[in-house]
Amino acid sequence: MSLPDIYAVPGLHPFYMKALEAHFTVHVDPVTKDPAGFAALAPRLMGLAASGESKVPGSLLAQLPALKVVSVFGVGYDGVDVAAARERGIAVTHTPGVLSDDVADLAMLLMLGVARGLPRADQHVRNGLWPKGGLPLGRKVSGARLGIVGLGRIGQAIAQRGQGFGMSIAYTTRTEKPGSGFTYFPNAKALAAEVDFLIVITPGGAGTKHLINAEVLSALGPQGFLINVARGSVVDEDALIAALSSGGIAGAGLDVFANEPNVPEALWSMPNVVLTPHIASATVQTRQAMADLAFANMQAGTAGQPVLTMVPELQP
Numbered sequence: 251m252s253l254p255d256i257y258a259v260p261g262l263h264p265f266y267m268k269a270l271e272a273h274f275t276v277h278v279d280p281v282t283k284d285p286a287g288f289a290a291l292a293p294r295l296m297g298l299a300a301s302g303e304s305k306v307p308g309s310l311l312a313q314l315p316a317l318k319v320v321s322v323f324g325v326g327y328d329g330v331d332v333a334a335a336r337e338r339g340i341a342v343t344h345t346p347g348v349l350s351d352d353v354a355d356l357a358m359l360l361m362l363g364v365a366r367g368l369p370r371a372d373q374h375v376r377n378g379l380w381p382k383g384g385l386p387l388g389r390k391v392s393g394a395r396l397g398i399v400g401l402g403r404i405g406q407a408i409a410q411r412g413q414g415f416g417m418s419i420a421y422t423t424r425t426e427k428p429g430s431g432f433t434y435f436p437n438a439k440a441l442a443a444e445v446d447f448l449i450v451i452t453p454g455g456a457g458t459k460h461l462i463n464a465e466v467l468s469a470l471g472p473q474g475f476l477i478n479v480a481r482g483s484v485v486d487e488d489a490l491i492a493a494l495s496s497g498g499i500a501g502a503g504l505d506v507f508a509n510e511p512n513v514p515e516a517l518w519s520m521p522n523v524v525l526t527p528h529i530a531s532a533t534v535q536t537r538q539a540m541a542d543l544a545f546a547n548m549q550a551g552t553a554g555q556p557v558l559t560m561v562p563e564l565q566p
C-alpha cells in the first residue's frame with residue numbers, strides 16, 4: 251500500500267523529516283522543484299509540514315484541495331495564513347511548551363553574555379591578549395531589574411529564572427496577568443523606562459511588528475540592555491542599530507533578526523552585542539520533543555483524528 255502524500259517546506263529539521271519519511275511519501279518543496287508535475291500531485295497532498303519561520307500563504311493552501319493539516323515544527327506560526335486555513339477547514343498545529351525551558355535558558359545566556367562581555371572575554375584569552383592587559387568591567391545581572399515583554403509560557407519560564415538571580419520582575423502583555431505576582435506595565439515603553447534588562451518574547455506577525463521601536467529603546471536608555479528571542483519583526487532593527495551605535499542603549503543579545511539568515515553587517519563588529527543564529531530551541535532533547543509532537547499532529551490530522559496541539563485561534 252502506498253503511503254499518504256504530504257508537502258514539506260525545504261530545510262525541515264532532520265528529526266522531523268525522519269519521522270515523516272517513515273510514515274508518508276514526503277514531497278519537499280514540490281511547487282518549486284516540479285512546477286509541471288505539481289498540478290497532478292496537489293490533489294493528493296493531505297498534510298503540510300512547516301517550521302516556525304516558514305511562510306505558508308493562503309495562495310498555497312488554495313492549491314491544495316485535500317489538505318487536512320499544517321503541522322508546524324515550532325511554537326511560533328506567524329508565517330501561516332491561519333484565517334485562510336480556517337476558511338478551508340484545515341487544522342494548524344504547533345509545538346507549545348516543549349521548548350519553553352530551552353528558549354528561556356538562551357534568553358538568560360544572552361543576557362548574561364552581553365552584560366558580562368562573554369564573547370569578548372573568550373576572544374581575549376584565545377587571542378593571547380590576557381598577558382597584555384584586562385578587559386572593561388561588566389554589568390552585574392544578579393539583583394538587577396528585569397522587564398519581560400510577553401508573559402506567556404516562555405515569558406514565565408524566563409521570570410522564574412530571573413527570580414533565581416534575585417532580579418525584580420516586571421512585564422507587559424495585552425492583558426494583565428493579576429495572578430503572576432509580577433509588576434504590570436501597560437506598554438513596552440513604560441516597562442522599558444523602569445528596567446535594566448528588557449527581554450522580548452511575544453509572537454511575531456502584524457500584531458507585534460516593531461513593538462520595540464526608537465521610543466522604547468530611548469526609554470530603556472544608555473544603561474539598558476535589550477534581549478530578543480521572539481521574532482526579528484518585533485524589533486525595529488534600524489532603530490536598534492542606531493541606538494547601539496550612538497550609545498542610546500548599552501547592549502543587545504539577539505537570537506532572531508528581521509531578514510534571517512541575513513544579519514545586518516553593522517551588528518557584526520559591535521562589541522556590545524551577542525548574536526546567535528535562531529538557536530533558542532536547538533538542543534537534541536528539545537528538537538526531538540518538537541519533532542515527536544509535530545509528527546503526532548501530522549499523523550492525527552491526516553488521519554482525520556483530533557490533533558494534539560491546535561493553534562489557539564482554531565481551538566473550539
Ligand code: NAP
Pocket residue numbers: 325326327346347349353399400401402403404405422423424425426451452453454457458461479480481505506528529530531
Ligand atoms: P505564548 O504562551 O502564546 O505567549 C505569548 C505572550 O505574548 C503572551 O503573554 C501574550 O500576552 C504576549 N503578547 C502577544 N501580543 C502582544 C503584544 N502586542 N504586546 C505585548 N504582549 C503581547 O507563546 P510562547 O510559547 O511563550 O512563545 C512566544 C513566542 O516566542 C513564539 O510565538 C515565537 O515567536 C517565539 N519563539 C522563539 C524561539 C526562538 O528560537 N528564538 C523559540 C520559540 C518561540 P496576552 O496574553 O496578553 O495576549
Ligand code: 8YV
Pocket residue numbers: 301302303323324325326327349528529530531
Ligand atoms: C525553531 C522557533 O527554531 O518555535 C519557534 O517558534 O522559532 C524555534 O523553536 C523553529 O521553529 C524551527 O525551525
